[in-house]
Amino acid sequence: MSWFEDFDEWFRKWRKFVEEFEREVEKEIEDTLRPLSEKQGSKKGKSNVYYYGFEITMGPDGKPKIKEFGNVRPWGRPLVSEESEPLTDVYEEEDTVKVIMDMPGVDKDDINISIEPDGRTLIVEAKGSDRSYRKELQLPTEVDASKAKATYKNGVLTIELPKKNKGSRGTKIKVE
Structure with a gap:
């Protein structure tokens, strides 16, 4: 058997494993969500929408950073x-920290920061x-x-959010 046939056989087995795993998940x-859907279905005004997403970006240190969002946490037993x-x-930025959040479906008067x-x-x-939305996050620096x-x-x-002035920055002197 050639290396290509060995690889092809291994790949078929791997693909079958992944498909079975996806079905099980x-x-x-x-x-897990069925009892919650049935329970929430009886409440008026509540939607049965469940979503989970993640964003992968490269950090300044060259390591990937994963940010999760949604109302389902899939790790272990899903938490809704x-x-x-x-x-x-x-x-x-130089003097500020800017935070941007996607929060459709609420009025500005409903938001508390x-x-x-x-x-x-x-x-x-x-x-x-x-x-309903909720997010608690650690900012990269102290803000005013x-x-x-x-x-x-x-x-x-x-x-x-303007960064808090620290005395260690010193004073800028204009050169004439």
Whole structure:
């Protein structure tokens, strides 16, 4: 038998294993979510929408970073929450930290944003008529909450947080 035939046989077995594994995972998720769907189906105004997603980006250190979002956590036994975790991007700029969240289906008056006393923990919650969001995230640096600004347009929440001035930066001197 040639190496190609060996590889082809191995690949067929691997593909069969992956297909069986996918079927088992789908069945397990269905079995887990079915009682919850039946229970929520009786509640008025609640939707039976379950979603999970992830985003993979490359960090500044060259290592991949995985960010999860949604209202289902698939690891181990799936955990379903009535609050969805919105897809979130955090950008650190020279003087600010910008946080962008996808939160469709809520009004701006339903959104609550707070920063913990440590100045590094941001908590965003929103409760609409049929959707709820919650996200707690650690910011890359301490921010000045008193100067923060937030806008909400077309389902996208943008929060601009000025970095807290640290005495270690020194004073800039203009050269004449």
